[in-house]
Amino acid sequence: MKFSKRILLLILLLPLFLTGCGDTPETQIYSHLEEAVKLEEGFQEQQSVITQLEKQEQELYKQIIELGVGELDKIKQLSQEAITSIEERTEKIKLEKDSLDTSQEEFTKTKPIIEEIKDTEIKEKALKMYDAMVKRYEAYEKLYKAYNESLTLEKELYEMLQLEELNQEDLQAQIEEVNKKYQEVIEVNDEFNAYTTEYNELKKGFYEIADIQVKYVESSKK
Secondary structure, three states: OOOOOOOOEOOEEEOOOOOOOOOOHHHHHHHHHHHHHHHOHHHHHHHHHHHHHHHHHHHHHHHHHOOOOOOHHHHHHHHHHHHHHHHHHHHHHHHHHHHHHHHHHHHOOHHHHHOOOOOHHHHHHHHHHHHHHHHHHHHHHHHHHHHHHHHHHHHHHHHHHOOOOOOHHHHHHHHHHHHHHHHHHHHHHHHHHHHHHHHHHHHHHHHHHOOOOOEEEOOEOO
16 A cells, blocks of 8 residues: 655745835735735644654554464554544644635735735736635645545555455455545645645745845745
8 A cells, every 4th residue: 555645835935024114905915925824834733743643654554464364463453553543644634724724714815905906017916826825725625635535545444454354355445445545645735736836936926026025934844
């Protein structure tokens, strides 16, 4: 069985100073964008925990497949440990999503403000940035769904491994389903990462054209 490792990128843009004071649409947008970044801190924190749990389950699976058919008690014990790890991941992925949902709520506050921008070029850049972020959130929704489906399939696999009479064809079919879902997770994860990169570049462009100067601090969670 394959084990995927999610790499969810999050590049933070931390403000150094603003040029041009006043309550302009551009500075209002800036405030909401950076607040949205802060609200994703929980998202970042959960990623490292989820990755560790994935590694833990991978090690348990390796131990299980090295055991013989006469070691069912040990297989049952390790399978139950793997199920517990999966349940923990289910909780962590929910916390991760909650963080993204909160960030999205903050981010969407920029849409009506973008419409107030007078400069056509700045407004166009802001709208492209907004669209990229919306697609990023949509990609995460697909990732969240696929990842949870993979957890369900994994749990079913470990439940099968605890059976006294295990049909090998059924087991192989389940492993194939798990691997197929893993591939879907990887593909959607790549889509999420692509939109993250695109958004960050567009945000940089927006800050530059709007003459908002910030210090960029890049952070990659793996």
